[in-house]
Amino acid sequence: MDDSYYKSKDLKKFGDITEFQEKLGNKFFEYYEEVFEEGALTKREKALIALAVAHTVQCPYCIDAYTTESLENGASEEQMMEAVHVSAAIRGGSSLVHGVQMMNKVKGLSM
Amino acid sequence: MKSLQAEAHSLSDPVTQLEIINSHNEKIRSLSKFEDKLKEIDLFPLKPTGVEIFQMNVGYMCNMTCKHCHVDAGPDRTEIMAKETFQYCLDALKNTDINTVDLTGGAPEMNPHFRWFVGEVSKLGKHMIVRSNLTILTTNKFSDLPEFFKEHGVEVTCSLPFYSKSRTDRQRGKGTYDKSITALKRLNELGYGKEDTGLLLNLVYNPVGAFLPGDQEEIKQEFKKELSRTHGIEFNDLYTITNLPISRFLNFLLMSGNLEEYMEKLIEAFNPAAATGVMCRNTISVGWDGRLFDCDFNQMLEMEIHEDSVQHIREFDLESLNNRQILVNQHCFGCTAGAGSSCGGATT
Numbered sequence: 001m002d003d004s005y006y007k008s009k010d011l012k013k014f015g016d017i018t019e020f021q022e023k024l025g026n027k028f029f030e031y032y033e034e035v036f037e038e039g040a041l042t043k044r045e046k047a048l049i050a051l052a053v054a055h056t057v058q059c060p061y062c063i064d065a066y067t068t069e070s071l072e073n074g075a076s077e078e079q080m081m082e083a084v085h086v087s088a089a090i091r092g093g094s095s096l097v098h099g100v101q102m103m104n105k106v107k108g109l110s111m
Numbered sequence: 112m113k114s115l116q117a118e119a120h121s122l123s124d125p126v127t128q129l130e131i132i133n134s135h136n137e138k139i140r141s142l143s144k145f146e147d148k149l150k151e152i153d154l155f156p157l158k159p160t161g162v163e164i165f166q167m168n169v170g171y172m173c174n175m176t177c178k179h180c181h182v183d184a185g186p187d188r189t190e191i192m193a194k195e196t197f198q199y200c201l202d203a204l205k206n207t208d209i210n211t212v213d214l215t216g217g218a219p220e221m222n223p224h225f226r227w228f229v230g231e232v233s234k235l236g237k238h239m240i241v242r243s244n245l246t247i248l249t250t251n252k253f254s255d256l257p258e259f260f261k262e263h264g265v266e267v268t269c270s271l272p273f274y275s276k277s278r279t280d281r282q283r284g285k286g287t288y289d290k291s292i293t294a295l296k297r298l299n300e301l302g303y304g305k306e307d308t309g310l311l312l313n314l315v316y317n318p319v320g321a322f323l324p325g326d327q328e329e330i331k332q333e334f335k336k337e338l339s340r341t342h343g344i345e346f347n348d349l350y351t352i353t354n355l356p357i358s359r360f361l362n363f364l365l366m367s368g369n370l371e372e373y374m375e376k377l378i379e380a381f382n383p384a385a386a387t388g389v390m391c392r393n394t395i396s397v398g399w400d401g402r403l404f405d406c407d408f409n410q411m412l413e414m415e416i417h418e419d420s421v422q423h424i425r426e427f428d429l430e431s432l433n434n435r436q437i438l439v440n441q442h443c444f445g446c447t448a449g450a451g452s453s454c455g456g457a458t459t
Contacts, residue, residue, distance in 0.1 A: 074334075
């Protein structure tokens with residue numbers, strides 16, 4: 001039994017999810033592919049958004065894939081780290097903004 | 112940093128390089144062969160579409176020793192094209208309608224016959240491209256070359272792997288970025304890279320690591336925006352070039368443990384349209400010693416042109432070259448991945 005949940009070579013097997021549910025899998029990949037085509041946002045911008053989200057959801061496969069994707073699409077190291085900071089700011093901010101809820105409760109209970 | 116050759120490194124031997132990209136280990140041996148991929152799309156044997164570009168490697172000497180260099184060029188390399196060989200090239204050019212002459216190296220400017228030859232080609236009315244590393248233009252001996260280029264209407268195609276200092280210097284050596292910016296500004300001052308001057312200044316982007324280049328147009332726009340914003344620099348075009356798994360880049364792939372994944376990536380990205388448009392179909396590569404090759408990469412791997420064709424520039428025969436069989440090997444996957452790669456950038 002392998003003692004690791006994550007194996008980097010499994011990233012290449014992502015497409016295999018269609019093996020157990022072909023129709024939904026194919027629909028997902030068709031959509032996925034279209035999402036990352038150049039549109040109102042460039043491929044580089046989309047790769048950087050994906051990189052930030054990958055850090056938010058802490059998916060090692062996504063971090064691997066979108067680090068490469070960002071590099072290939074011409075993103076600089078600074079841009080990539082700023083994207084990660086955006087992720088961190090939103091994560092941190094989402095905790096902190098709930099501090100208002102805590103404060104409301106404190107004030108409601110306190111004399 | 113010394114060249115692999117000066118270090119007597121095993122990878123300075125083309126036979127070793129070909130062995131590695133064909134049979135380094137079980138994984139590499141299991142990968143698809145380039146020849147078979149061409150057969151699948153009915154493109155084997157690969158034949159020219161007609162020589163349009165006359166590329167000359169005028170020597171492996173260079174003032175730089177970049178980490179990815181497929182030539183293994185550097186200050187310690189002494190292979191330099193002799194005047195006699197230049198003359199053979201001129202004789203060949205005089206008798207054909209090939210209109211584009213592409214000079215590369217090493218640093219082609221360091222060849223002592225460089226200025227004379229550019230002048231002679233200019234008299235023939237041919238279009239001349241010089242592949243410059245930019246930093247050479249900031250050295251005392253060569254600082255007047257931008258004016259010389261302008262005088263002869265030379266198209267300057269130069270290496271700038273990225274618009275940021277850190278990434279550029281990691282690949283090409285500390286201080287490269289600042290010198291490159293100085294040279295680009297000088298070229299801009301003379302009208303190079305400006306609209307409507309006819310003085311073409313193009314940049315060559317290549318990935319600083321084991322990944323492929325993305326969309327050429329998008330990267331060009333990003334370079335334009337960043338170089339303009341940070342330095343006020345303008346240029347005409349940008350060519351994305353994929354690093355081929357040979358020489359120093361192959362060394363990097365081996366040392367960093369990226370060889371298998373990189374080869375796999377190139378092969379997975381094989382694009383039949385890019386294979387149809389590979390540069391060896393419209394280019395001939397002349398080595399510093401006059402030997403002929405299908406491209407500069409084959410030249411570095413000592414894969415001499417097919418034996419049924421003329422072998423040396425002194426025997427130049429366009430019909431023979433146009434009917435030759437182009438030699439291929441596993442490194443060719445670098446030119447057929449994604450949007451394709453050539454000395455003129457993406458091919459699709």
